[in-house]
Amino acid sequence: MKRNRKNRNNEPQHEVDQNYNKDEKIRLNKYIAHCGFCSRRDADDYIAAGKVKVNGEVTTQMGEKVQRTDKVEVDGQTLSLESFVYILLNKPKDTITTTDDPRGRDTVMDKIQDATGKRVYPVGRLDRHTMGLLILTNDGDLANRLMHPSYQVRKTYEVETERRLKDDELQKLNQGIELEDGEAQAHNIARTPDGFVMSIFEGRNRLVRRMVEYFGTEVSKLKRIEYAGLTLDDVRMGRWRYLKEGEINALRKMVKLDTLDFNKN
Secondary structure, three states, X not given: OEOOOEOXXXXXXXXXXXXXXXXXXXXXXXXXXXXXXXXXXXXXXXHHOOOEEEOOEEOOOOOOEXXXXXXXXXXXEEOOOOOEOEEEEEEOOOOEOOOOOOOOOOEHHHHOOOOOOOOOEEOOOOOOOOEEEEEEEOOHHHHHHHHOHHHOOOEEEEEEEOOOOOHHHHHHHHHOEEEOOEEEOOEEEEEEOOEEEEEEOOOOOOHHHHHHHOOOOOXXXXXXXXXXXXXXXXXXXXXXXXXXXXXXXXXXXXXOOOOOOOOEO
């Protein structure tokens, strides 16, 4: 991977080039993942289903290798090795975590529209009314591992509820409660003036809200303040920033991916 270069205005470029030369052989599922289309595992499913073409020919060979100059299509979409981009957004309330919305509501893509010309995707989801830290990237391998439950990525939330939870209820959250889709447990619970802070290591749908609803009340305000060691320091509501080199490699190490060599020529 190449070091971030500077443009004509001497401002740093916030992209990481995938420095494959034109003759280098790349395993097909890795190529698809590095184009930001999906994970390698999902790429294998597309290949097995006959939905991948290389230079116009359908291939179902899992071990096939391609070059940067080859034309690769998945499900009718032509892919290309774009530079990696990593963005941290402080998502405001009433913003949809999706790439587009047919009803014309604000999406997270509207908030970062000036960040990059690359096609990036949210890593996981925050529901419409949940605020806070969201990562967007086109690094498919990293995104899918961060979302996979086996990697136990920590997420920390500030929670306010319609009825203030009692001490014994917070203790039950810490010990684990039984929801309709299995046990859920909060970690590192601490009181705040208006509610409490808690961490979880899962990504089940509306999990924090459902944990609160277990006690017969509802969340009135929910904000994710930490994700995989990243925080919202110096990022105001509705604003974003690029991840730093050290942050990117810390994330990759966390989910057992090779680090990127930003100093490589």
